[in-house]
Amino acid sequence: MTNHLSRRGVLGLGAGAGGAFLLAACGDDGPNPIVNGGGGNAQPAATSYAGPNVALTFWNGFTGGDGPVMKALVDKFNAANPNIKVAMNVYEWADYYQKVPAAVSTGNGPDLGIMHVEQVATNAARGVVLPLDDLAASLQLKEADFSPPVWRAGVYNNKRYAIPLDVHPQGMFYNKKVLASAGLDPEKPPTTNDEYLAALDKLKTKGVQGHWASPFPFTGVQQFHSLTWQFGGQLFDEQATRPLFAEEPAVKALTWLVDLVKKGYSPKNVAQDADAIAMQNGKAAFNWNGIWNINTLNGVKGLDWGVSALPQIGTQKAAWAGSHNFVQFKQKANDPNKLTAGKVFINFISQNSIEWAKGGQVPARKEVRESAEFKALAPQAAIGSQIDNLHFPPSVPGIPDAMATIDTAVNEAILLRKEPAKALSDAAAKATQILAQNKKKYGA
Known part of the structure; x- marks a missing residue:
């Protein structure tokens, strides 16, 4: 696990420097405008993708032992979905939070990413990430499928901008x-x-x-x-x-x-x-x-x-x-195929997050957390027993x-x-x- 400012993990709360990098990289003092149809909800989400071949870029900061675990999951997804090719790029978290808004503002941002939960509202307010209410609705995901504090943390201005992958208590x-x-x-x-x-x-x-x-x-x-x-x-x-x-x-x-x-x-x-x-x-x-x-x-x-x-x-x-969350980034031009394929990827990794748990995480998804396979991971299960007693910062920009x-x-x-x-x-x-x-x- 690596920290979004330095070494190993999840600074999560108290990540002021990460916030400063983010604001400086955006280059202005207010919300980024949504241009070329890049904002707002995308096409209705699907659980499978049957469209033309698409290539997706997926950025994250998993530079530690968690990196190979996520890479293996990406490879598994690519093997199961020959019409979707996901390429994973990994940066130190501090670099990541600087690069992402800058890339999005120039129309060269990645399609998918991971964000620590305390960074979601800031990026939503600046128009860097897209709402994911359609994904949650199409998959019938609800608070009871996760846990109240984890699920609520990804909502800003009454819209969902993130789908939780894990918690790391x-x-x-x-x-x-x-x-x-x-x-x-x-x-x-x-x-x-x-x-x-x-x-x-x-x-x-x-x-x-x-x-x-x-x-x-x-x-x-x-x-x-x-x-x-x-x-x-x-x-x-x-x-x-x-x-x-x-x-x-x-x-x-x-x-x-x-x-x-x-x-x-x-x-x-x-x-x-x-x-x-x-x-x-x-x-x-x-x-x-x-x-x-x-x-x-x-x-x-x-x-x-x-x-x-x-x-x-x-x-x-x-x-x-702390909590890692999936996000989709604003693009210069709205590509419904890419947006749908990205949602299929998010759903796939979420459903297969028992593999992520083996790398030292507590899956956010309740059905995975309550599985016999997760309970057999004694250290993770012991820490995961606190799932409903966890706290996150308010979902407020900055x-x-x-x-x-x-x-x-x-x-x-x-x-x-x-x-x-x-x-x-x-x-x-x-x-x-x-x-x-x-x-x-x-x-x-």
Whole structure:
């Protein structure tokens, strides 16, 4: 799994730089006009394609271990559909989010692509991606076929612009050997706040700092998101007109993370990725990380590890997650054959997403997620058990830029440079300005 700004995965929330690349690449301050029939719903979607031969370009950012998995699915589709040839181009996510709007604006964009869910509304508002309501209707796809938060995340201005392929939630990874050395049951990881803190106390008596608090988006900011929702809070109001992450639930969430450092459960000044490496090397017991970590840990020789849903620290179950979504891009000229063939491709990959799951994902499609084959993928199934407790940012244009202010607050607080309430308050003031700017830029 690779991050849409850098290495490995899914920065998902807090992807301000990705948003900045996107806006700069578009080259103006308002929505792109729909030209030459490129916007609006395309022809009614079909489940099969019987038209003339077409060639489709499919862009994504799967530069890690997930790339070969998607390439194999593309090859499988091409073999089953001789009149459709899909060519896959892969870029680093940062490059991808810069290249796509620029290519679309010149009429040279790809036909199909993948977007992280928080990028969909921005691209919809700028006329980069096309509505897919017809595809959902023709395939009779509905919320119950996925899960409410995943399905709703692809809607902007009452139109669907994305079909979810997967979700990649945060889970709790743990080193079984370290737990056993502290007298803890390695087959029964903690599930509540009391159990978790008790485990950290036991580990501390053995000289182990059990949970390394990261001040970086990977993984500290994501943990802060999870905990804010667990304490009953939200990051923004539903329409993203104002930030809510400086209110009491979020302050509790960030305070909980900061207390890991203050109470000695975590070292100070944890470096990027050091929390994950510490768990692998037996220096820590727990690491709250994304599902992409499964592939990493499978490659660590001799490591006895497990993974579960996040423990419930607050008043309710919740977890951060990202989601890859299929989109179709605006074209200089509307080609009904290409649009129909593209929808057939999206449907095919969605239906065959069990193969994608094997690469370290949770399929968005419920029928795949509930299959015996997926349940046999024990780590993915454990993290996937959180499917209805996942949260995504509001489907509002420019939201990644406002989310980026949270990164700074978490960093300042966990590095003990500011108290949690002050760090969040300062960040919320900046986010308020960004939200107001976005409203002017994209419209109410």
